[in-house]
Amino acid sequence: MGKVILVTGPARSGKSEWAENLAMHSQKVVVYVATAAEYPGDEEWQKRIQAHQNRRPQDWLTLSVPMELSATLAAATPNTCLLVDSLGTWVANFLEEDKISWDNKIAELLETVQLVAADMIFVAEEVGWGLVPAYPSGRLFRDRLGSLVRQLAILCDTVYLVTGGHVLNLSTLGTPLPPPRE
Known part of the structure; x- marks a missing residue:
């Protein structure tokens, strides 16, 4: 298993920039794994994607992977550093999945992470620090992302x-919790 790093935090905190800094110093070929789908009609979304692209070095390979994250990770070579940005967007891409399908997808991802020889840096949003979302889809998103972040950590x-x-x-400042009991 390669080195696995998780960078988490709230929106606009600089987590992507920190992850990019870590990737730049990895001494490996960097592959940026973008989990966001592009929506050409959404000008604000396109500006966000463009800002991320403008920050990255030109020699980084960018892969658009809104769905097949496990397969992308599994295909990586040991001399690679994969920067996955972001898990929150990836989770949002699967909100329509039923619980069994979602649980299988997460089990596959976590198993894959343990088998990959490449270094991996994951970016994830912290969404559970505010109000409980008023809508079921918001609660589902928050719960799925929070659980994934905890299991990956x-x-x-x-x-x-x-x-x-x-x-x-947090690895030096804190004590990890045991795996969650479902």
Whole structure:
């Protein structure tokens, strides 16, 4: 298993920039795995995607992977650093999945992470620090992403929290919880 890093935090905290910094210093070929689908009619969304693209070095390969994340990770070579941005967007792509299909998808992802020889850096949003969403789809998203982040963090060598313009290494500051009991 390669080195696995999780970078989490709230919106606009700098988590993607921190993950990009880590990838730049990995001494490996960087592959940026974008989980967002492009929506040409959504000008604001396109500007967000463009801002991310403009920050990245030109020699990074970018893959658009809104769905097949496990297969993309499994295909990576050991001399690669995969930067997956972001898990929240990936989770949102599967909100229509039923519980059994979703649980299988997560089990596949977590198993794949443990088998990949490449380094992997995952970016994930923290969504559970505010109000409970008023709509079922919002609660489902929050619960699925929160559970995925917790399960993935157990497998990570390092977990960072980026908030308030600061980076905290949670792996050195905290104590990990045991795996969740379902």
